[in-house]
Amino acid sequence: KAAKRREDYLPPDFTVDHIDLKIVLAADATSVSAVLQVTRIGSHERPLCLDGEQLTLKSVEVDGIAWTDYQLSETALTINGVPDSFVLSTVVEIAPAHNTSLEGLYLSDGAFCTQCEAEGFRKITYFLDRPDVLSMYDVTITAPQDEYPQLLSNGNKLASGHNDDGTHWVKWQDPHRKPCYLFALVAGDFDLLTDEFTTQSGRVVALELYVDKGKLNRGQHALDSLKRAMRWDEEVFGLEYDLDVYMIVAVDFFNMGAMENKGLNVFNSKFVLADSETATDDDYFNIESVIAHEYFHNWTGNRVTCRDWFQLSLKEGLTVFRDQIFSETFNSPLATRIKQVKVIREHQFAEDAGPMSHPIRPDEVIEMNNFYTVTVYDKGAEVIRMLWTLLTPEGFKRGMRFYFDRHDGQAVTCDDFVNAMQDANDIDLSLFKRWYGQSGTPRISIAQHGDKLTIGQHTPATADQASKQALLIPLQLEMVPSNGQGESVQLTVALKSETQEVLLPVSSGNRVLSVNSGFSAPVIVEQQASLAELGSILSFAKSDFDRWEASQALFKQAMLANMEGDASVINETAQLMAQFITAEQRNLALLSEVLIPPSVESLVAGLEQVNVDALLNSHKAVYKRVAIECAPMLEKLLAALVLRDEYAYTPEQIVQRKALNTLLKLYSQCQDTSDMLTTLFTNADNMTDTLTALQAAQLGNQSTFESLMQQFEERWQDDPLVLDKWFALHATTERPDILARLQLLMEHKQYTLKNPNRIRAILGSFAFYNTAGLHLSDGSGYRFFTDHLLAIDPVNPQVAARIVTPLLSWRKFDSDRQDKIKFHLTRILDNPQISSDLFEKVSKSLA
Ligand code: HT7
Ligand code: ZN
Numbered sequence: 001k002a003a004k005r006r007e008d009y010l011p012p013d014f015t016v017d018h019i020d021l022k023i024v025l026a027a028d029a030t031s032v033s034a035v036l037q038v039t040r041i042g043s044h045e046r047p048l049c050l051d052g053e054q055l056t057l058k059s060v061e062v063d064g065i066a067w068t069d070y071q072l073s074e075t076a077l078t079i080n081g082v083p084d085s086f087v088l089s090t091v092v093e094i095a096p097a098h099n100t101s102l103e104g105l106y107l108s109d110g111a112f113c114t115q116c117e118a119e120g121f122r123k124i125t126y127f128l129d130r131p132d133v134l135s136m137y138d139v140t141i142t143a144p145q146d147e148y149p150q151l152l153s154n155g156n157k158l159a160s161g162h163n164d165d166g167t168h169w170v171k172w173q174d175p176h177r178k179p180c181y182l183f184a185l186v187a188g189d190f191d192l193l194t195d196e197f198t199t200q201s202g203r204v205v206a207l208e209l210y211v212d213k214g215k216l217n218r219g220q221h222a223l224d225s226l227k228r229a230m231r232w233d234e235e236v237f238g239l240e241y242d243l244d245v246y247m248i249v250a251v252d253f254f255n256m257g258a259m260e261n262k263g264l265n266v267f268n269s270k271f272v273l274a275d276s277e278t279a280t281d282d283d284y285f286n287i288e289s290v291i292a293h294e295y296f297h298n299w300t301g302n303r304v305t306c307r308d309w310f311q312l313s314l315k316e317g318l319t320v321f322r323d324q325i326f327s328e329t330f331n332s333p334l335a336t337r338i339k340q341v342k343v344i345r346e347h348q349f350a351e352d353a354g355p356m357s358h359p360i361r362p363d364e365v366i367e368m369n370n371f372y373t374v375t376v377y378d379k380g381a382e383v384i385r386m387l388w389t390l391l392t393p394e395g396f397k398r399g400m401r402f403y404f405d406r407h408d409g410q411a412v413t414c415d416d417f418v419n420a421m422q423d424a425n426d427i428d429l430s431l432f433k434r435w436y437g438q439s440g441t442p443r444i445s446i447a448q449h450g451d452k453l454t455i456g457q458h459t460p461a462t463a464d465q466a467s468k469q470a471l472l473i474p475l476q477l478e479m480v481p482s483n484g485q486g487e488s489v490q491l492t493v494a495l496k497s498e499t500q501e502v503l504l505p506v507s508s509g510n511r512v513l514s515v516n517s518g519f520s521a522p523v524i525v526e527q528q529a530s531l532a533e534l535g536s537i538l539s540f541a542k543s544d545f546d547r548w549e550a551s552q553a554l555f556k557q558a559m560l561a562n563m564e565g566d567a568s569v570i571n572e573t574a575q576l577m578a579q580f581i582t583a584e585q586r587n588l589a590l591l592s593e594v595l596i597p598p599s600v601e602s603l604v605a606g607l608e609q610v611n612v613d614a615l616l617n618s619h620k621a622v623y624k625r626v627a628i629e630c631a632p633m634l635e636k637l638l639a640a641l642v643l644r645d646e647y648a649y650t651p652e653q654i655v656q657r658k659a660l661n662t663l664l665k666l667y668s669q670c671q672d673t674s675d676m677l678t679t680l681f682t683n684a685d686n687m688t689d690t691l692t693a694l695q696a697a698q699l700g701n702q703s704t705f706e707s708l709m710q711q712f713e714e715r716w717q718d719d720p721l722v723l724d725k726w727f728a729l730h731a732t733t734e735r736p737d738i739l740a741r742l743q744l745l746m747e748h749k750q751y752t753l754k755n756p757n758r759i760r761a762i763l764g765s766f767a768f769y770n771t772a773g774l775h776l777s778d779g780s781g782y783r784f785f786t787d788h789l790l791a792i793d794p795v796n797p798q799v800a801a802r803i804v805t806p807l808l809s810w811r812k813f814d815s816d817r818q819d820k821i822k823f824h825l826t827r828i829l830d831n832p833q834i835s836s837d838l839f840e841k842v843s844k845s846l847a
Helices: 220-237 281-296 309-330 333-353 376-407 414-426 531-540 543-562 568-584 588-594 599-605 612-641 652-669 674-683 687-700 702-716 720-729 738-745 756-769 778-792 797-803 815-829 838-847
Strands: 013-024 028-039 048-051 054-060 070-072 074-080 083-093 104-108 111-115 135-144 150-153 158-164 168-180 185-189 190-199 204-211 247-253 266-269 445-447 452-458 473-481 489-494 499-503 509-513
Touching: 013 185, 013 674, 054 070, 054 074, 111 247, 111 266, 135 150, 135 185, 185 247, 204 220, 220 247, 220 281, 220 309, 220 376, 220 452, 247 281, 266 281, 281 309, 281 531, 281 652, 281 687, 309 333, 309 376, 309 414, 333 376, 333 543, 333 588, 333 599, 376 473, 376 612, 445 509, 452 489, 452 612, 452 674, 473 531, 509 531, 531 543, 531 568, 543 568, 543 588, 543 599, 543 612, 568 588, 568 612, 588 652, 599 612, 599 652, 652 687, 674 687, 674 702, 687 702, 687 720, 702 720, 720 738, 738 756, 738 778, 756 778, 756 797, 778 797, 778 815, 815 838
Parallel strands: 013 135, 204 247, 247 266
Antiparallel strands: 013 028, 028 083, 048 074, 054 083, 070 074, 104 111, 111 185, 135 168, 150 185, 158 168, 190 204, 445 452, 452 499, 473 489, 473 509
């Protein structure tokens, strides 16, 4: 597949005003008849070139006349000699049962479902498969009644009926124009949970949640989350739902989290199903956030969509930001922001420093599926957050209203979005637009001379771009009183050039600067604060987020210093942590964040050169040393935490369970906690506490871990979604025989290469979160992992290309490991059957 460039965008030669689809479902041979109302755009003589892949063409007609003047290739149907306006009718046959890629029309556990974003509609019928072609849809689905009693598509149900051969049919009509990536079809036999929502203008919307038979009691949280999201979007942005029905279907086989198809969301069941027995507090949080995300797309993505796929962040960055501020409202703002920032530090900074570096609006793409990235999504959301800061929430909301007034029903660009924000607020955002076109993580330097700061910004070259420009960066600072006496002072500086001088608003005497307070911009602050300064921020900053930041910096400094044989930093850090836990013993929310050290993987992401073995040892040593210093306080706090009321998903209980998790893991570093863990595991009335027991044992007590894991498997062996937690725990355990263990897991009766959740739970967790195992010094981890990648690629290239990521940044490891990783990456590239997904990533990494 050749690379496509953003700058080569051309409007389509034709558009499709209306499409009438008739789909007769059968696992091996589904018939798709499409009647397209086509109009030429502009005056040209070019033929109509439609995208299509893995389709068997049966017939072509133009205005009702059989047409033979066309060419057919593996990826296109080109129809010559067509008039300016005409009706094109095609019939194709497809084989959903053989579609393992999980895009287009496929079977998930016996149910038919579709995934069309980004370019999956072309696997259903010949069409202009690009987001700037917006059409009205009529869809008639026919299937055997007993096997597939529910036949769903976008919009409103118009009619239905029965045929004499045991099949039935349903006709759907979507009153909104849409690009084909938002088309969806589901056919199956589900349990249905229903509810209603009355919009602010008084329209009643039917809510329907379709889940696997017998899972109805796990759907309530998703439905409640949907209603919260619908109300919140009305209250905060004035955005109301625009159809009579909102359907969500949970399927087990899905490549990503969920998909926002108009009026018919399809979800990975992991982001729908929850009850206290089977789901953790984190699962509850994630479900609420993904449900909200897909719902918010109805305006940011569906009503106003992307002109081309280079503009993906237009909808994804904006919608992630919207789901983030929604989550911050209904959950602990501190814990929520920390989760977001961890994703940026651990994954996005690494992506930007590696071979796949790209701006949030990429310039060049081989395989679009490779660009559903943490850069486009999460850095994209940080860019929107900076606009929110610069314009203030009121100005931002004014901009949103203006954006919808101007662009409702259109396919637009990221520039159109920023222009709307600009025009609604009478502000010049031309400098800000550089965030969309420039990759890389800016470095901020601070030099202080009395009350004057000289702030510098500099973005190092990235794999995709050699030269960089200064950006508009809203940098928040907190001037923290170093001894806790007096008030903190907060200020925001809008950086616009490579260096900028700032006069502090109050005297800097006896104050410590907390820079990039609240993570106001996705940058790296180069200034190394001293341990004493970090101690002051940890103790006295007004922003709890900054206090957490200080704890992470302390841990990191101790771990790096310990690698260099400097033990003094460890001791001082341990003492600061012990003082902190004593002073803040009632502040469980903060304690439970501060006492989690940065993960080995996040440290690897932040380093240019990594000595894996030394880093792993140092990480353990610091964690243990802090545990020893804090042990008496941990003991006291834990005694109070293990006794709790019956499970409830309430803010108070969530904090308590989180604190129990953090403190117990830490305490297990220096004490034999086997009895405590076994009791907790045995008495737990919820999955959060069960996992706490397992995680603490995993880190500190091998035999307890093995015994509890065995009990867990016996209990949950028939529930793959729950068992994924068990797979992931095994896959992330540091042990010399980890590869043999992984092999056993992949022989488990619940493991299948065809289900992405299983692959992610075992191989994904191993590659991303078992640094010790992947980087075993003899290279066996690389060999094992690569062998499996090569087996997954032909089945599901999207998933293979996602989990290959940790190998791509091979340049940061020692030369022996570099050689070994390169050898295996070359093995992937030498495979003549390699997918375009893997090819793009691996070839860039080796370039
Ligand atoms: N917009 C959706 C993206 C998506 C996707 C992309 C590629 C392959 C499969 C996919 N499933 C869903 C999800 C979202 O961001 O809301
Ligand atoms: Zn999205």
